[in-house]
Structure formats: C-alpha cells, structure tokens
Amino acid sequence: MVRPAAAALWVSTLLKLTLVTFAGLWPIRDRLWHLKRYRSLVNLYTLPDSNLDVLALAWLHTGVLLVLLAHIMTPQNPPRGYMRRSPPFTRVRLGIRVLGPLVQLLLLAKAVAVAVWGREEVLPPDPEESAAVAAAAAGRVGLLCMFASIVGALVGSFVEQAAARSLASSWRRRWRRRTGATRSGAAAPLLGGDALPPDDDDENASESHKGAHGDTPTVSTLVRMASSDTPILALAFAAGAAAALGQALIPYYTGRIIDAASIDPDPAALRRFTLRLLGVAGACAAATGLRGGLFTVAMTRLNVRLRAALFASLLAQEAGFYDGTRTGDITSRLSADTTTVSDQVCLNLNIMLRSLTQAAVVLAFMFDASWRLTVVTFVMVPLVLAICKVYGSYYRKLSKRVQSELAEANSVAEEALSSMTTVKAHAAEDSTRAAYAAKLARFYSLQLREAAAYALYMATNTFLGASVVAGVLFYGGRLVLAGSMSAGALVSFMLYQQSLSGAFQALGDVFSALAAAVGAADKPGEVVALVGPSGGGKSSVVKLVERLYLPSAGAVKLDGLDVGAYDAKWLKRRVALVSQEPVLYARSVARNIAYGLEPEDDVPQEEVPTLADIHAAARLANAHDFILALPDGYDTECGDRGVQLSGGQKQRIALARALVRKPAVLLLDEATSALDADSEALVQEALDATMRGRTVLVIAHRLSTVRNADRILVIQGGAVVSPGAEPELPHVPQVQ
Template sequence: MHDAAALLLTWVLKLGVVTAAALYPLRSELWRLSHFFDVADIYSLADSNLDVWALTLAQAAVLAALLSWVSSPGRRYSGLVMAPPYSKASHGIYWSCTLFELLLLGKAVVAAVLAEDRLLPPGPDAPAEAVGHSGLLCMYGSIVAALLCSFLEGWLGQRLVARWRKLCEALEASMAGGSSRSGSSAHGSSGSSAAQPLLGKATAVVEEDKESATIPELILLSAPDAHILMLAFTAGAAAALGQAAIPYYTGKIIDYASIDPDPHQFKMTTLKMLGVALGCAVFTGIRGGLFTVAMTRLNVRLRQKLFSSLMQQDAGFFDTTKTGEITSRLAADTTTVSDQICLNLNVMLRSATQAAMVLVFMFSASWRLTVVTFVMIPLVLVVCKLYGAYYRKLSKKVQTELAEANSVADEALSSMTTVKAHAAEDSTLAAYAAKLRRFHMLQRSEAVAYALYMTTNTFLAAAVVAAVLFYGGTLVLRGAMSAGSLVSFMLFQQSLSSAFQALGDVFSALSAAVGAADKVVELMKRQPAVAETGSLVPAQFQGKLTLQDVTFHYPARPTLRVLSGLSLTVRPGEIVALVGPSGGGKSSIVKLVERFYEPGEGRVLIDDRPVGEYNRKWLKQRVALVSQEPVLYARSIRRNILYGLEEEDGVPPDQVPTQEDVEQAARLANAHDFICALPEGYETECGEKGVQLSGGQKQRIAIARALVRRPAVLLLDEATSALDADSEAVVQEALDRTMKNRTVLVIAHRLSTVQDAHRIVVIQHGQVAEQGTHDELLEAGGVYASLVRRQLARAPSAASLLRSTSSASILR
C-alpha cells in the first residue's frame, strides 16, 4: 500500500537525519554511549541533542507497536475472532505524536534561551567541556526534521488504521455472506468459494476509498480566477512587506530620537515610514478589491453550476428532497461558501505573508527571541485543528437545521390560502418554532465552542508576550540588544500574534464554509438516477406506446409497489383512456412514458424502442403532456406557450415556432379569443405561477403549449378535473379538437371524455383489470360498470342521468 511505503520512508528519513545529527558531534567519542555515566558526562540539556535522538527512537517504537497491534485482521480469544481496537490505536498515534512534538518544541525553547552561540559542533581538538555539544545547526536540524516527519507520520498512521479497519469490516461482511451462501447451498459446499467474489469486492471497495472532493472541487471552481488571485496575492505580499517594515522603522526612530540621537536620520526615517505606510495602504486596497471581484465571480459560478446540476436531477430526487432545503443550498449556502472562502482567503494570504515577512525581520533582530515566539505557532495550530474539526461538524448540523426550518416556512408561505382556510396558523408557527429551537441550541453550542477557542488563543498570545518581554529585557540588561531593537521586536511580535490570530479565525471560518460547501458540492456532483444519455433521432415517428411487464415503485416509497407486471399497448392514432380507483397507478403510467422515473422491472417503449434511447429534447417536442394543474411562469403568454422551444433551450432558430404558429396553437386550444381581449394580448404577463389568469385560461394556455409542438403523442393527465362546468366545457371542446389524428393517452373522470375513446383501460392495484369500449365494459358489468354505478348513486338525479349517460361522470 502507498501509505505504508510512505510511512516507512518517513521513518527511515527521520531516524537517519536525527541519528546523524546526534552522532556526528560525538564522532570521536562514540565509545562513551556504551556507559550510562559517560553519557551523563557529555549530555547537556541546552547543548546536546541526544535527548532528541532518544525521543525519536522511543516515538518510532511506540508507533510501530500501535500499528502492529492493529495490522492483523482479527485476534482469537477462546475461539472467537475479535476485531483489533482500531479507535484506541488511532487515538494512541495522535496523542503520541502530539506529545513528541510538544517535547521537541520545549527543547527548542531551552536551546534558544540557554545554548551557546556555536553554529557547528566542536572539532576533535575542542576542550573537554565542549565535548558533546551538538552545535545550533545540528540541534535545530534534528528538531525541525523530527517535527516535520512526526506530522507526516501521524497523518499516515491514522490513514493506515482507517484503511485496515474498513478492510476488516469488509472481510467480516464477506465471510458472513459466504457462510450464508454455504448454508443455503443444496450441495453443502464450503463457504470459501462463495466468499471469494465478496472478498474481492470488499477489497476493491477499500482500495477505491477516496478523500472528500470538497476542497479540490472548490479549487477547480476558482481556477478561472487564477490571474485575479495572483494579482491579489502579489498586492497582498507588497502590503505585508510594508506592514512588516513599519515596526522596523519605529525601532530606528526611537534609537535616533533617544538612544543615539541623530536629527537628520530621525527625519529621514520618519519620511520613509510614511512612504511605506502609504504604499501599504494602496496595495491593501488593491488586494481587497481584487478578492471581492473573485468572490463575486465564484458566487455566480457556484450558483450556475449548482442550478445546472439541479436541472439535471430526476423526479425521484425532488420527491425525497424538500424544496426549502434545495433553495437554502442555492441561496444561503452558495453565498456562505463564496463569501467566506474568498474573504478568508484574502485574510489568510495577507496574514501568512505578513507572518513570513515579520519572521525575517525578527530573526535579523534576535534569533533567540524569535524561537521563543515561534513556539506559539504549533500550539495555535493544534487548538485550531481541534476546534475546526468540531466546528465543521457543528456547522453542517446548523445548516441542515436551518434548511429544514426554511422548508417549513416555504411550504406554509407557498400555500397560505390552505393554511388560513383550515385556521392552521398556530400549528404552522409551532412547527417552525420547533425547528428554530433546534437551530438555536446548535447555535449556542457554536457560541460555547467559539468562546473556549478565543479564550485559549488569547491566553497563548499574552503568555508569549510576557515570555518575550522577560527574556528580551534580560538581553537588554546584558547589553546584547538595544532598547530600540526590543521595541521593534515587540511590535514584530504583536504583528505576528495578530497574523496568527487572524489565521486562527480564518481557519474556523473556512471550516464553516467547507461545512456548507460539502452539501453544495455533493449536490453539484450528484448523478441523476435516470440518466439522459439517449441520442436516437429517427427519421419517422409514429407514436406507438408500449409497456411490457412493468413493475414500479416511487423512490420516496420504496416498499409500496404501484405497478405490478403491467402490460399495455397504445397503437398510433389511438385514443386510450385510463380509468380506475384513485391510487391504482394511472398517473404513474404517464410519468413512466415521460421518463420522469424508470421502472424497476419491465420496459417502456415508444415505436418499439426503449424511451431512454431517444434524444430527450427531440422526444419532448413529439410527446406533449397536459397535467391536471398546469404551471405557468412569470413571463408573457407567448413565452409560456413557447416554453422549452426558444433558442436558449438549444432549438435552432429556424425551428423556433413563429407568432403565427403560437396563434394557431392558441386557436386550437380555444385560447386565442380571450388572449386577444387582454390589454397586451400575447405579451400579457401571467404572473408567478399564472396567478393573473383563471383556472380555465391557464389550462387552455397549457394545451396551446402542448399543441405548438405539433406532437405525435398527447398525454392528458386529468386535464379538466379541477375546472368548473363552464371552463370544463370550453377546455373539453379544445381537447376534442386536438386529439384527432394523434396517439392520445388520457386519464380522465369525465364520462364525456372517456366514452369517446377508442379503448378504455381500467387500472386497479397496479394492473390492467379490464379493457374495451365504453359499451363493452358496461355490458361486462365489471370494475368499470361498478365505478359508473357508484358515481351515479351519489347524484340526486341518478335516474335521469342513467337514461342519459352522455352527461354522467366517472370517478378515477
């Protein structure tokens, strides 16, 4: 495995570097390592790195023991195979590495404060008291190498444990599957052969384990703005250099004003500092403006890509996902991601560059003080890491609760008439309040976590300031440092502290942004269950519909079978009506023909070809749907009729219906007259969801929208059931006119529509119960006849309606 090889290489590199740094200064005294008292004579806490070598060997041994503890798939206790303690091993690796790194940092501080100013180890002719001194180069070389390798070892070790854990779980599952297969085998064969495919599959699953794609995806989305980000980074680097130079000039001004008075240099240095401050301000503004542009572009890109992905999803996705949650991801989360990432990327680059520049000046002022100050970095990073992991999980929970609360509000606001009609305001408010209470509790947890984080971070900064002041004052008293240099260093230290503080804030904010981005990226990368990969565009299209042994259940209700082995054929030019009890599966047949869903078993064919083989846009122009409650959009009547047939939809300009085509479709739908009577005619705005039109008007526009396609197949899903008698009569007249010379599959409960059909198919319990003409089914006295009698029995004039069946009605 690559992780194991990388871990072994890291071990070899760390042990090699640390061993060489520890033994090279003792090259002429190696014999002393064989006696404890001799080692004690040459060891010095400040000047020897033998303790670094011993700690490194001990940590390598601990890591090896922990990994060997969990490297085998299982252990046997009294004949039972027990899984290794993976969680304990993972925690052991983490804390052993953390302890090792803290001890190394402590060693670095001790060396900075107490070690002699000797860069290289002493030679063979050095005095006896210098034997064993490693020199600053070997000392800090071994410490830095050990620290870097420890970071890598901890990460690789935890990855290995996680992989072994998954492999063990996969093996257990495969063995369980093999045992069940073996037990059910008629020949009593062993389970090993049956388990082999499962074992191979489990191993493949483990090998294909992938990291979260959130960060790489965000980087790819930001790639088009690389030139803007590069210019912003350059301006930020220039601003950071100016910020770092200001404390330097401050110290010089103090020296020229008091310690070593020089009026000319005092004035010139002051002018230089003002010039640097002006340049820093200009570059800071440029950096901020460029990052704001990049933020806006990323926001637009995120929204477009997410909305595009949502447009490609199947109907089952929207059945199982609340609209409020989707709109929350599209509106709130995308803004959180783009704003937080770009804003905090700006702060992060500025702070990191500022820290790097300040460290250069600090090392030039006093490397000993710099090492003491620099110890703050790993401590802050550890705190940020622990806090960021917790905050990221908490942020995802907060976003989820907020999305659920928004879905409750969206559901209520979109159906306010229903809420008021049932006086359900209080229960709706209670449901919304319950969601907000959970949201509030999570927000409180976020506040507590942030408070603890800020307390720890602030104390660390203050402790470092106190340590630097104490040690720096000691150096000034010794004459090793001037007062102006100490003032400059303290300003450097404050600048470094603010940079690290900003980095800590950025880390938590980025964790929140990545938490919000996880769901956004998940939605962007989601592949629809019903893939649109067809490309068939036949020269001729007749419109024959066939369902062969179709079994179907909705994704939102996987345990409820809607269709059970249903077979149905609609010949070209035939009008077939689907009737039957509510919930029998009539509308599901239309949805399968439209390929909103795919059947669990069986096939749905058009002209004897699977519906999925056709080019989707081409097919939608030849198979038109008019539903029970048509949806119109906030655009003109003309554009609502042309919906899906405009140039923006990929339709060639010469194939976009003309105004004459629109008007002809409206005439066929009995809509032309009322449209022309409107003040702006076909350019009249329909309003959101067509609220400015009546139900009958919306239904006729929907019929015109279907007819402008000149479809070969027309699907009518209870197109008149929600209308009053007058509107129903007008719409039915339009339907009668449009159904001629087309393949029509109609779901209706109006007998005037059903009795004129070439064939009536009764759907019951997901199967075809009976089929035939209106008269044939009445004579048969089956399900259809009972539906007619049940409907007629509810009418007060049942006797007269029975003598005139043309005005009767039928329930679904």
C-alpha cells in the same frame, strides 16, 4: 501492492531517522566511545547543547509506533478463520493518537530550551582542536545540527502519526472484510463503511465518507472556473506580497525610531527613519488597495461565470422541472448562492494568500531581530491558538445545542397556538403548559452551561494571550539587559508577534468560511440508504422510483415532481440502476455498456455515447483495465447472460452501463452482496468513486452496511419505521 499510507510511513521513518542520526552523531564522531558507558554519556550530554535526547526520542517514537502497529497487522490473504477474535484496534489507535502529541510537545520544549540557554554556535566545534578545547566543547553540536534534528524529528512525527492512523483504519477494514466481522457476524459493508460502529476518534471514517460523496468535485470545479483569471490573481498576489513586506517594515522602522529618539539619541536618524516609515506606509497602502481591487474584480468575474453556468443549466431543464420547483428556490440559487460562493472563494483566497505571505515575511524579520525570541514565540503562539481553537469548537457545538432546544420549545408553542381550539376543547391547557415548561427547562439548563463555558473560554483566551506577551517581554527584557538586542528591536518584535498571531488566526478562519462556500455550491445531491429485512419493501421503492410500477397511494417525486409526470424514456436515461445480479447480453462489452442508448433506441444523437464515453465510464467503474486484457478488448463477446465473465467483472460492466448515462440519480440495489471478497473490494472501490457529487439511493439489509450515508431509512413491513442519520442508529434495533 504497497498502500500509500504504508509507503508514507516507511519513507518518513527512513528520512527522519537518517537525518536525526546524522545530525546527532556526526558532531561527536570522535567521541562516540562515550556512548558505551553511562558515566561518560552523562559527561557528554547537556540539555541546551546536545541533541542526543532528540536522537533517543526519535528512535523511541518510531519503535513504539511499530510495536503498536504490529499488534494489529493483518496479512493480505489471511487463511480461513484467521483472527476471529478482534485485534485491539481501538487501544492501538488511542496509543498512536496520544504518542504523537506527547513526542511533539517534548520536541517543542527542547526547542525552547535551546533558544533560552543554548550557545551562539552555528556549527559544531572542530574535532581537530586542542585537547583542552575539545574537552570543554564535548557534546556541543551547534545550532545547525540541533535544529536540523529537532525539525526533522518534529515533521517526521507528524507524518508518521497520520500514516499510522490511516494504516490502522485500513487494517481494521481489511480484517472485517476478510473475517466478515460485524456486531452480529454479518457480511462486509456495501459502501466501504465500517461494519461496527466507528470509534470516537476515527477521523479516517469521516474522511472516507467525504471521499464517497464529499466536496472534492465542487472544489475542483470552482478552481477550474477561476483559473481563467490567473493573470489577475497573480498580479493580486504580487501586490499582496508587497503589502506584506510593507506591513513588516512598519514595525522595523518603529523600533529604529524609538532607538533614535531615546536609547541612542540621533535627530538626523530620527527624521530619516520617520520619512522612511511614511514612505513605506504609503506604498503599503497602495499595494493593499491594488490587491483588494484585483481580488474584487476576480470575485465579480467568477460570480458572472457562476450565474451564466447556472442559468444555462436552468434553460436545459425539462418543462416539468419548473412545474415541481418553486420560482423562489430557483432565484435564490441564481442570486444568493452564486454570490456566496464567489464572494467567499475570492475573499478567503485573498485572506489566505495575504496571511501566508505576511507570516513568511514577518518570520524573516523576527529572526533578524532575535532568533531566540522567534523560536520561543513560534512555539508558544501556535500552541495557544490551538488550545483556543479546540475550546472554541466545543463552545460552538454547545451553542448549537442551545439553539436547537429553543427551537423545540418554540415548536411546542407554535403547535399549541395553531390548534388552540383543540387544546381548549380537550381541556389540555395544563399538559400543554407543562410540555412547554419542560422544553424551557432544558433550554435553561443548557444556557447555564453555555454561560459557564463562555466565561471559561474568555478567561482562558485572555489569560493565554497575555501569558504569551508576558513571556516574550520577560525573556526579551533579559536579552535587552544582556545587550543581545536593543529596546527598539524588542518593541518591533512585539509588533511582529501581534502580526504573526493575526496571520495564524486568519488562516484558521479561512477553512471554515471556505466550507460554507462549498456548501452553498453543493445544493442538492446526497446518499440515502434503505435498510431492513428481506421482503420489507426496499426493492419495491427502487421499482417505484424507476416507474416500473405505479403507487396505489401516495406519490414518488423527483425534484418535487411526481415521477409519472416525466417522459418514461427520459426518466430511464437519468435514473440508473445497478442491481445485485446484473444481466448482460450476448453482444460485445462496448454494446453492453451502451445498452439502451443506441440510435435504435430513439435516443437523441447528442446522447448516444461515443467510444470515448464508454471508455470513460469503464474507467470510473474500475473496469477499463480488465476489459483491455480480454481477447478482443471492448469488442469481446460477453456470451449469453455474460457467461464469459466473472461475477465481479459483470458487476463492474453493469456499473459502467449505469454511469455512461451520466445519471442524476444512481440506484444501488445490494450491488455487492453476491460477490466474493476480492471482487467486492474492486466493485466497492468503483462505487466509492462514482458516488461523489451524485444523488444515490442505496438498498441494503443491515444498518452496519451503510453507516456512511447522509440519511438512513429503516423499512419494515412496507413502511419507514425509523428515519434518521448516523448518530441515531445506536437507538435502532439491528435488522437481520
């Protein structure tokens, strides 16, 4: 089976090389003999008018990329003992990560060189021209072929880089799964997480983490809830497009007014363009108001639907839910969180559509004013914004560390002040003062770093922004002096540039705001992993959660309520278990999936799964296809203890049996440790899909098995010896 990343790599490479080769060689098809000798090639090539360098760069990039991937390529079915020594995954990924931006920067520099020094020839010269003309035009390819090759190589490099990095991560996971490679030589991971600690640049690990229990279901649910307002949103978008057009026309008429007033005095034109500017401003204001009003209506309608859905869910809860949940928490979800979601989604959808339309319309007007200045600006503005974005991200992380240190200092003070009698009784004033002073010293040190970083950030941000303006003004001034554009057009262009920068900045801010909205919509639901040696008490926790045993001390709570307060049957229908060795019974596959939920089990009729429910659970568990391939499909008898099925098939049926209950909590007790590599891969794929949007408790022996969990608790000797999250794991001893 061809992986999507591999398919994307080969398709993008084929399309890129085909386009770049055609655009590079077709304009000089009658002079290809020049390519045979270096001296003739030098006569054929010029930096602004020839794209042979783009052709060579595109082929070189693809060649180096394939060579890098060849160093880590792993076969689908490697022989036993294959590649016990780890391939250079980290070095190859670093090479891929550096190679892509380097090629892209060179291509952008080429685009700027063409814009500044290139000829005003859209098409390449006709090869049928006279010998003298043909010799003078040697190597010139025209703007169409030039930018076709640059854009093709640029887009292809982005796709190739992303596909290559994804493929490298996939091969690394496959190698570890096949060879059983971990830091201690242990078996492959349970949840698709890496057996070894992920590389610092392993963004694919974080993506797989999102895929396992990320925000995709929340986003899709929000989109579905907003889809009934499609007519309102469509009208709002149309009004936004009209407003963007009006905003682009304002700089245009501003430039024409300047030309009519000073460059080429024309009182009639001055009055005409002024009236048009006022008319456009009025229409733009009306369209902007209409767009904002319609998005506010859509936001309110989504807010109402969110509140109604949440309230209906609250009414459906058992009475015990309210015994263990504070009323303030419920009303906070019903008021603050629903408002946050609806406001942020609609507001940022408004900003995103407005900014996209504004950028497209402004670019069209910029090209009309000067395509050369547009290319220079389109290269410089995103680069400056990217640099500011990266630096801003670093500064925000540093700010969070400062606030964290201050919070720790405050906690030391609060602890001492709340127990001052004990402090004084033990004469511990000096040590308490020293502890507080130590925290303040760390806070002060970080505050100094934050101040320096802020100063550098502001200086960089200000200088780069001014540099873009200076560069565009200098080159635009030269074009005005050369008669290629008017002074008014240059003024209009500068206003366009500000509008384009604002649009790009707004688009960048939208994603962080939407993340906050999704976070509010996602409350509760996480993956908690229990790791530790055999006999440490991990499986006992599962039995306590399922209320198979009662705790002799302490309490096991779900949603803040002791599990003993729930009805036992009700609890078993909402907390589902997939164990290491699932038990199937001598009944059909369908009845094994519906086990415990049949009418004879005293289950309410609305909770008895239908055949469609059984099929849906089997699909989610990656079991539907192999079940249909059985002699009698879902009516096939499993035999005593599932003897008719393989281990991987039994495990996926057990997973379907858990999922058909639509559990609020999913318990995975070493769910893949007893399977072979092929069966484990299939069950793992099903587990990754089913963990999205659920509360999951995972049991495993090794820390390396569950690195992608939200929280990891190390259990040893019946106690939690190391709670924490992934960043803390390197400090925890490896448990075998």
